[in-house]
Amino acid sequence: MSEPRLGQNTQRRYEIAEDVLRSNIADGILPAGLVLLEGPIAEILQISRAPVQRALLQLESDGLVHRFKGRGYLVGPPGRAIEPNRTDIKSLGLTIPQHADEALQSRSSWERIYTEIENDVAGCVIFGQYRIIENELANHFSVSRTVVRDVLTRLRERGLVRKNQSSHWIAGPLTAQTVKDHFMLRRLLEPQALALGASHIDRDRLAVLFSRLSELDSAQSADAWQSLEDIRAQFTECCVLAMPNERLRELIRNNLLPVTATERLLRQLGLPGDPAVIAEIRLIVELMTRGATAAAAAMLENHIDASMNRTIAQMKIVAIIPGPSVTAAYLTRVVE
Structure with missing residues (x-):
C-alpha cells in the first residue's frame, strides 16, 4: 500500500480521496477496467462529489485511470483496450486507513x-x-x-x-435577468483569468483534456451529453482557474454555482444538449495547446455569449412548466 502523505491532518479532502483511491489501485482492490463513478465513491467516503472529481482528475493525469466512451473512468492507463468492468465498487471492500477516515469525518x-x-x-x-x-x-x-x-x-x-x-x-427566483448578470460576470472574469493563467496550465493535463474533447466531439452520442458537466468542470479547473490569484478563483467559482445548477436542472428536465458546446470548448483548448492565448480568450468570450443565449432560450421553455x-x-x- 502507498504511504500517506506528510502533514496528513492538514490534507484537503480531494488529496485524501486521491490517496485512498491510489492505494486501493496499487493493492489490486480496484482492478484494471473497473468503472469508477464519482457518486458511489463519494458515498463510500461520505464526502461531496467535488473532491472525488478532483482526485480522479489527478489520477487521470498520473495515468492510473482514464476516460472512455461511457460515464466515469476506467482503472488503468489509456491505450490498452481494457474492457469496462461495472462491478459495484461498494461490494469490493475499499481499504480506508483510519487516519484518512478520521480526517474525512472530522469536518464540521x-x-x-x-x-x-x-x-x-x-x-x-x-x-x-x-x-x-x-x-x-x-x-x-x-x-x-x-x-x-x-x-x-x-x-x-x-x-x-x-x-x-x-x-x-x-431562494430564487432565478430569472432571465439574473442569468444574464451571472453570464456578464463570466464574460468579464473568465477570459482574463484564462490569459493570466496561461503560463501556469499543466500541459499534460491540457493534452488529456483535448484528447477527451476530441473523442466526445466525434461521438455526438448520449454519453457525450452525460459527460458534459464533467468536461466543463475539467476545463474550468485546468484552464480558467490555473492562475495563482486565489481571490479571483473563488469569485469565478462562486459565480459559476447558479449557472451550473441551472444547466444541470435543464438537463434533468429533459431539455437536449447542443452539440456546439463540446465543439466550442474543444476549440478553446486546442488554441491553448498551440499557445494562441489571445485567440483562446476571444473564443471563450464567444462561448460564454452563446451559452447565455442557449440557457435563456431553454428557460423560456421551462417557464410553461x-x-x-x-x-x-x-x-x-x-x-x-
Missing part, C-alpha cells in the same frame, strides 16, 4: 449537509421564489440552528440565497 457539521441543501435549492429556484425556514431545515437534518445558519451564510456568499426585508431566508412535483420539506413556495 455544516459541510456534511451543505451539498444536499445546495442541490435542493438549486433544483427549485428556476420555478420561482422559495422561503427556507431555519427550524424546519434544522429538524430535517437533525442539526442545530447554528449549523443551519452556517450553511445558509455560505449559500448567501455564493449568491444562491438572500435575506429579505423581513429577515426571512429566500408549473414547477417541481416534489421539493424538500423545508422549502416553501412564496406566492407573489
Whole structure:
C-alpha cells in the first residue's frame, strides 16, 4: 500500500480521496477496467462529489485511470483496450486507513449537509421564489440552528440565497435577468483569468483534456451529453482557474454555482444538449495547446455569449412548466 502523505491532518479532502483511491489501485482492490463513478465513491467516503472529481482528475493525469466512451473512468492507463468492468465498487471492500477516515469525518457539521441543501435549492429556484425556514431545515437534518445558519451564510456568499426585508431566508427566483448578470460576470472574469493563467496550465493535463474533447466531439452520442458537466468542470479547473490569484478563483467559482445548477436542472428536465458546446470548448483548448492565448480568450468570450443565449432560450421553455412535483420539506413556495 502507498504511504500517506506528510502533514496528513492538514490534507484537503480531494488529496485524501486521491490517496485512498491510489492505494486501493496499487493493492489490486480496484482492478484494471473497473468503472469508477464519482457518486458511489463519494458515498463510500461520505464526502461531496467535488473532491472525488478532483482526485480522479489527478489520477487521470498520473495515468492510473482514464476516460472512455461511457460515464466515469476506467482503472488503468489509456491505450490498452481494457474492457469496462461495472462491478459495484461498494461490494469490493475499499481499504480506508483510519487516519484518512478520521480526517474525512472530522469536518464540521455544516459541510456534511451543505451539498444536499445546495442541490435542493438549486433544483427549485428556476420555478420561482422559495422561503427556507431555519427550524424546519434544522429538524430535517437533525442539526442545530447554528449549523443551519452556517450553511445558509455560505449559500448567501455564493449568491444562491438572500435575506429579505423581513429577515426571512429566500431562494430564487432565478430569472432571465439574473442569468444574464451571472453570464456578464463570466464574460468579464473568465477570459482574463484564462490569459493570466496561461503560463501556469499543466500541459499534460491540457493534452488529456483535448484528447477527451476530441473523442466526445466525434461521438455526438448520449454519453457525450452525460459527460458534459464533467468536461466543463475539467476545463474550468485546468484552464480558467490555473492562475495563482486565489481571490479571483473563488469569485469565478462562486459565480459559476447558479449557472451550473441551472444547466444541470435543464438537463434533468429533459431539455437536449447542443452539440456546439463540446465543439466550442474543444476549440478553446486546442488554441491553448498551440499557445494562441489571445485567440483562446476571444473564443471563450464567444462561448460564454452563446451559452447565455442557449440557457435563456431553454428557460423560456421551462417557464410553461408549473414547477417541481416534489421539493424538500423545508422549502416553501412564496406566492407573489
